[in-house]
Amino acid sequence: EPEVTQTPSHQVTQMGQEVILRCVPISNHLYFYWYRQILGQKVEFLVSFYNNEISEKSEIFDDQFSVERPDGSNFTLKIRSTKLEDSAMYFCASKSKGGGEKLFFGSGTQLSVL
């Protein structure tokens, strides 16, 4: 079965630094998402992206966050100036246009902000 891939699997950064989390969605998918999961908590919606623009974002997704689809295969999440509370597992997900409602999740990037 095709998979969403995410890199890196672990990222350690200093507070205030910029990080870019990378995702390669499944090739024929058109809807892209970022979710985060703080340790021991639920998976939270950050942002959805369709047709080269953000279609919806949550309150968590403030001006420190941005997403980009720089080419036909990658989907990135940038955190401009990381805070301690940004430490979490970040999941990318994608969905096809005609494939119903099923989201396919990547294996996640564990971000640790020190």
Next chain:
Amino acid sequence: GENVEQHPSTLSVQEGDSAVIKCTYSDSASNYFPWYKQELGKRPQLIIDIRSNVGEKKDQRIAVTLNKTAKHFSLHITETQPEDSAVYFCAASMASGTYKYIFGTGTRLKVLA
């Protein structure tokens, strides 16, 4: 706002017994309800889903029931096995717009051998 409540937060059962996890959603426009299993350090994996035009769906040892009026849906696992031990998340979504999922808070299921 949109919210999904999930209970219990932890559940321990003896191998062979059944496990039931319950969720309640707030947005009456939700019409798609997936359940995900997440093993430690791994991605959430879809195990079963149900759409609002169906009241129950079964796949081998796993079943999901939906009560649209009460905005409740439940996951039932029968004949539990140690490999069923994981964290289970319910979610609610609308089959339109952004298709985003709102997840429940998770249930850590332990199946004791």
